[in-house]
Amino acid sequence: xNRKQSSPRFRFAxxxxxxxxxxxxxxxxxxxxxxxxxxxxxxxxxxxLCCTVLARLFSLDRMALTxxxxxCSLGIAAFAxxxxxxxxxxxxxxxxxxAALLIGAVLMxxxxxxMLSAVSSAFLGLLMLSAKLLVPAFSVPLAEAGLALLLVxxxxxxxxxxxxxxxxxxxxxxxxxxxxxxxxxxALWGLTFLLLIFAADGRFLVxxxxxxxxxxxxxxxxRLFPSDFHPADTVSLNxxxxxxxxxxxxxxxxxxxxxxxxxxxxxxxxxxLFAGLTVLLFLPLSLRGVFIATSSRTRFHAVISMGVxxxxxxxALAALLSVFGFLPLPEVCFPFLTSSLPDLCxxxxxxxxxxxxxxxxxxxxxxxxxxxxxAK
Amino acid sequence: xxxxxxxxxxxxxxxxxxxxxxxxxxxxxxALLWQRAERRERKERFKNLPGxxxxxxxxxxxxxxxxxxxxxxxxxxxxxxxSLRSCDLVIPCPGVSARHLDxxxxxxxxxxxxxxxxxKVLVDGTPVDRRSASEGVPLLHGSVLQVGTGVLRLQVFxxxxxxxxxxxxxxxxxxxxxxxxxRMPPQGTVQYRDPVPPAWQAPPVPVVPPEMQQSPxxxxxxxxxxxxxxxxxxxxxxxxxxxxxxxxxxxxxxSE
Numbered sequence: 001x002n003r004k005q006s007s008p009r010f011r012f013a014x015x016x017x018x019x020x021x022x023x024x025x026x027x028x029x030x031x032x033x034x035x036x037x038x039x040x041x042x043x044x045x046x047x048x049l050c051c052t053v054l055a056r057l058f059s060l061d062r063m064a065l066t067x068x069x070x071x072c073s074l075g076i077a078a079f080a081x082x083x084x085x086x087x088x089x090x091x092x093x094x095x096x097x098x099a100a101l102l103i104g105a106v107l108m109x110x111x112x113x114x115m116l117s118a119v120s121s122a123f124l125g126l127l128m129l130s131a132k133l134l135v136p137a138f139s140v141p142l143a144e145a146g147l148a149l150l151l152v153x154x155x156x157x158x159x160x161x162x163x164x165x166x167x168x169x170x171x172x173x174x175x176x177x178x179x180x181x182x183x184x185x186x187a188l189w190g191l192t193f194l195l196l197i198f199a200a201d202g203r204f205l206v207x208x209x210x211x212x213x214x215x216x217x218x219x220x221x222x223r224l225f226p227s228d229f230h231p232a233d234t235v236s237l238n239x240x241x242x243x244x245x246x247x248x249x250x251x252x253x254x255x256x257x258x259x260x261x262x263x264x265x266x267x268x269x270x271x272x273l274f275a276g277l278t279v280l281l282f283l284p285l286s287l288r289g290v291f292i293a294t295s296s297r298t299r300f301h302a303v304i305s306m307g308v309x310x311x312x313x314x315x316a317l318a319a320l321l322s323v324f325g326f327l328p329l330p331e332v333c334f335p336f337l338t339s340s341l342p343d344l345c346x347x348x349x350x351x352x353x354x355x356x357x358x359x360x361x362x363x364x365x366x367x368x369x370x371x372x373x374x375a376k
Numbered sequence: 377x378x379x380x381x382x383x384x385x386x387x388x389x390x391x392x393x394x395x396x397x398x399x400x401x402x403x404x405x406x407a408l409l410w411q412r413a414e415r416r417e418r419k420e421r422f423k424n425l426p427g428x429x430x431x432x433x434x435x436x437x438x439x440x441x442x443x444x445x446x447x448x449x450x451x452x453x454x455x456x457x458x459s460l461r462s463c464d465l466v467i468p469c470p471g472v473s474a475r476h477l478d479x480x481x482x483x484x485x486x487x488x489x490x491x492x493x494x495x496k497v498l499v500d501g502t503p504v505d506r507r508s509a510s511e512g513v514p515l516l517h518g519s520v521l522q523v524g525t526g527v528l529r530l531q532v533f534x535x536x537x538x539x540x541x542x543x544x545x546x547x548x549x550x551x552x553x554x555x556x557x558x559r560m561p562p563q564g565t566v567q568y569r570d571p572v573p574p575a576w577q578a579p580p581v582p583v584v585p586p587e588m589q590q591s592p593x594x595x596x597x598x599x600x601x602x603x604x605x606x607x608x609x610x611x612x613x614x615x616x617x618x619x620x621x622x623x624x625x626x627x628x629x630x631s632e
Contacts, residue, residue: 008406008410008412008413009410009413011402011406011409012403012406012407012409012410015399015402015403015406016403018399019396019399019400019403022392022395022396022399023396026388026389026392026393029378029379029380029385029388030379030380030385030389031379032378032379037378063407063410063411063414070403160478162475162492200462201462202460202461202462203460203462203474246390246394246396246397247393249389270393270396271393271396271397273397274393274396274397274400277397277400277401277403277404280404281403281404281407283404284404284407284408284410284411287408287411288411291411291414291415295418297429297452297453297454298453298454299454299455299456299464364429365421365425365428368425368428368429369424369425369428371533372425372428
């Protein structure tokens, strides 16, 4: 890559590193807290290490990786001004998340469509979704991790066996999510699943029947449990605006009780303008996923990368609508802006899958070039 | 650790908050620019490799009104053939189902096909069903595939043919080149046979007319001295070696 082509990449990486350092330096200068200074140095250093050394070692897609890591650093920065201890804990949560990302990348480089991979990933995914039903005392949220595995299963079946078999794990996951009361994730999965069937199959009859079944399931659920469809108790738009477009310094005791999730915290501390712009960063991430999907050689990888780019994009949209109370659904966290370790690991695992598919595309293209040379 | 006075902090805070917004805006812009640059780069790569991602082509020998003969389709490594628009290979012929068969390329074997239930497929005139497909009936270079009323011939890229596959997998070391590796045989040891056709064979028809068979350029003697180098114009700068094109540089990088 020559200098002209690589300049947007370096500019983007430099801006991301600079911003992730400055976000910690501002509260550090105010309070003089040593932990915040440490975070201001370590978070960009970790990002730099991942985007250079690890990206080269594992042939990861740098754009998706940098964007995901920057969004993770925003999650840490959301805690920093009011609660440095929670910020350190959030930073520590990102380390296993990074390990999950690498596992996803390595797995996707070696995985191909087969009945064994479809059945095993469907079994594991459905087991994770039904964990809450099987053991009511089990409180670890494994739903997003289960959906990541089910995506592999659905992609494998859609590409290898047609949409008929793929409908089974898809609707099983939907029913399990609705039974567990996770209505928001069920809605996101249902929409993603329908769009994947539309993209991979395209038969009007199949799409219409899948759509009808999904609508019927949600209609039945709304009749049985009408109280579950209510807007989340979140910070109102007026409260967020009252903090100013560029945010304000809020002390730990002054935070509204509803601002438990990271996006309202980010909006209150750094302003609505900044938070809105960071939400817009999900757009290039999704575009990147679509770009990788269109460059994929196999239908299996194309469906997975499409699913991986659709799920966070829809989740971000739902979360944005949910924050302002426009969506009659319980509160949804933004992808990567969550304090739940399993959810963070699952989201980074999906980004790892995207990076693995991108690496595979590059390897395929290099092989094609080699074959073209041989043919000459 | 280091901290500033509240008055100074108020100023720093105001400036830095707007700076955050500005950098976030730049970040978004750079991300979109990066994506655009990568897309362009990929397009350029595909210009140099028009057959990238495909294994050859399917040439229509006979089809329908919508699919005239001599139409050709690039064949991806795997996909679905059918009459549906979302299929990887769309064959709009009578008798072709919406999704007629799945195909996948296997290195060293060929293009494996798996017809869907109730779909008739003929490979080189032999019917192939799901059971025989599971045993492996690959399409090779030149194989003729018949689906519905459509008859198609597979043409595989030269680099994917078994001979080149073997070559690419194990390239033997080249023998050392010696100056005396090629010697002319001594005179008289080789006997040349006059190309006299046998009696049953008709005399060959000359392609070139007799008046043009004599070469206008006299043959160069073997031991002739090499041509003298052209005198160089002292005013002209020496010719620089041409810089390889961008596309060639890519090829070199990939070959490495």
